[in-house]
Amino acid sequence: FRACSMSRVFFYFFEILKYILPETMPSYKLTYFDTQGFAEVSRQLFALSDTPFEDNRLPREEWPEYQKCTPFGKMPVLEVDGQKLPQSFAIARFLARKFGFAGKTEWEQAWVDALGDQFKDYLNAFLPFFRVAFGTATGDLEAMKKSDGEPIRDNFFGILEKQAKDNGSTGFLVGSSLTWIDLIVADHMGVVEYHLPHFLDGFPEVQRVRRNVIETPKIKEWLEKRPERPY
Amino acid sequence: NVVNVKISILIISFPNSLHPSIFSAMPAYKLYYFDIRGRGEVVRQVLALAGVEFEDIRLPRPSDGPQWAEFKSKTSFGQMPVLEIDGKQIPQAFAIVRFIASQHGLAGATPFEAAWVDAIADQWKDFHTEFSKYLFVKLGFREGNEDLLKAEHGFPSRDNFFPLIEQQLQETGSGFLVGDSVTWVDLLIAEAVQVIASAEPGFLDAFPEVLKHEQKIHSISRIKKWIESRPDQKR
Numbered sequence: 228f229r230a231c232s233m234s235r236v237f238f239y240f241f242e243i244l245k246y247i248l249p250e251t252m253p254s255y256k257l258t259y260f261d262t263q264g265f266a267e268v269s270r271q272l273f274a275l276s277d278t279p280f281e282d283n284r285l286p287r288e289e290w291p292e293y294q295k296c297t298p299f300g301k302m303p304v305l306e307v308d309g310q311k312l313p314q315s316f317a318i319a320r321f322l323a324r325k326f327g328f329a330g331k332t333e334w335e336q337a338w339v340d341a342l343g344d345q346f347k348d349y350l351n352a353f354l355p356f357f358r359v360a361f362g363t364a365t366g367d368l369e370a371m372k373k374s375d376g377e378p379i380r381d382n383f384f385g386i387l388e389k390q391a392k393d394n395g396s397t398g399f400l401v402g403s404s405l406t407w408i409d410l411i412v413a414d415h416m417g418v419v420e421y422h423l424p425h426f427l428d429g430f431p432e433v434q435r436v437r438r439n440v441i442e443t444p445k446i447k448e449w450l451e452k453r454p455e456r457p458y
Numbered sequence: 459n460v461v462n463v464k465i466s467i468l469i470i471s472f473p474n475s476l477h478p479s480i481f482s483a484m485p486a487y488k489l490y491y492f493d494i495r496g497r498g499e500v501v502r503q504v505l506a507l508a509g510v511e512f513e514d515i516r517l518p519r520p521s522d523g524p525q526w527a528e529f530k531s532k533t534s535f536g537q538m539p540v541l542e543i544d545g546k547q548i549p550q551a552f553a554i555v556r557f558i559a560s561q562h563g564l565a566g567a568t569p570f571e572a573a574w575v576d577a578i579a580d581q582w583k584d585f586h587t588e589f590s591k592y593l594f595v596k597l598g599f600r601e602g603n604e605d606l607l608k609a610e611h612g613f614p615s616r617d618n619f620f621p622l623i624e625q626q627l628q629e630t631g632s633g634f635l636v637g638d639s640v641t642w643v644d645l646l647i648a649e650a651v652q653v654i655a656s657a658e659p660g661f662l663d664a665f666p667e668v669l670k671h672e673q674k675i676h677s678i679s680r681i682k683k684w685i686e687s688r689p690d691q692k693r
Contacts, residue, residue: 298577300618312570312574312577313577318573318577320573320576334546337557338548338553340553341534343553344552
């Protein structure tokens with residue numbers, strides 16, 4: 228990371244620019260693989276807020292070299308005026324707070340965070356089955372569906388279903404406007420349903436949240452123009 | 459008519475509806491977790507550092523009593539820790555910690571610094587998911603081949619994570635992980651280091667800044683007092 232001197236040059240350039248032009252909007256660059264994955268929520272936050280950003284989709288063969296310039300050896304990495312920030316949820320929360328999609332009160336923000344972390348726990352448990360479903364791992368799909376996929380799904384989506392209902396069936400998981408957890412859940416559901424049609428049919432309130440997200444005009448527009456990848 | 463809720467370590471049976479805080483004008487903070495350090499310890503420490511009085515409710519393990527089974531259905535996610543403020547719950551340790559820390563200047567001095575606090579914490583979580591495969595066997599909570607797990611999970615996860623923390627401390631130069639004052643991720647990392655270093659002395663000797671950081675954070679007066687007053691547990 229220390230050897231990445233070019234990013235230092237950009238950093239100092241932007242520091243000087245910020246001094247001269249204090250009202251300049253920060254420049255954003257988001258680097259990730261050419262998939263939705265853990266970067267999609269942040270791309271959608273830029274789209275929702277009409278904030279220009281460089282959507283840097285790294286070809287796989289460039290990853291080993293780029294990895295040396297990342298703070299934690301992973302992607303996504305967000306650069307804000309040349310300053311780097313790793314970890315997908317730290318990035319999403321930072322952007323969401325800036326653009327107004329993190330929850331309107333501290334209490335709502337805590338609940339968005341809690342659902343986000345619960346999603347992460349769920350995904351860690353779900354991925355071994357899901358990788359078999361989308362073909363990047365081998366296994367007995369039907370057996371794993373019964374032993375892992377369905378119970379893990381039911382546990383987490385049961386929580387979401389109750390949350391959506393307790394929140395008034397408004398199409399938002401928390402509060403009365405879109406937050407980054409709505410975006411994450413909607414995106415994940417799209418990926419799951421692409422590979423496992425009808426797998427999430429049993430959760431009507433969460434389906435309502437998903438419809439709400441994908442019908443939001445700026446998200447709809449983004450979904451139409453983004454590169455389509457299987458996950 | 460304001461009744462002070464003293465910091466107390468109670469092992470109580472459930473329910474407890476006659477808590478004196480019903481007479482209090484201050485919000486009543488109740489933290490529910492098992493009677494271990496685990497994921498709840500950083501929450502307790504943030505509350506202690508912030509000077510927030512709270513009831514430190516420690517439920518016995520499921521094998522030792524019905525309290526968790528009874529309480530579980532009252533939690534939103536079926537998990538602990540849970541922070542209850544005037545009867546309303548927040549689940550998930552990091553969400554709770556960030557909520558408290560943000561209100562007490564312990565979450566980073568700017569939005570970007572707060573994001574870095576979050577990033578280091580999430581990186582720790584990734585580390586812990588891997589490392590605990592070895593640590594929990596080492597500590598005797600699970601069965602397993604200690605030496606094999608150490609080679610497959612213990613060393614690799616340590617050597618992926620702690621160099622990042624070492625470098626981060628070298629870069630800030632302040633003795634803190636982010637910026638120049640204590641944040642909740644300092645408490646998180648120092649707690650983890652204490653657990654690991656006492657489970658296996660010498661295991662982190664290649665990371666002198668990390669070890670210095672643990673000493674520094676645990677000598678902050680409110681944290682020091684908390685550590686002296688808490689039950690003596692390995693994790």
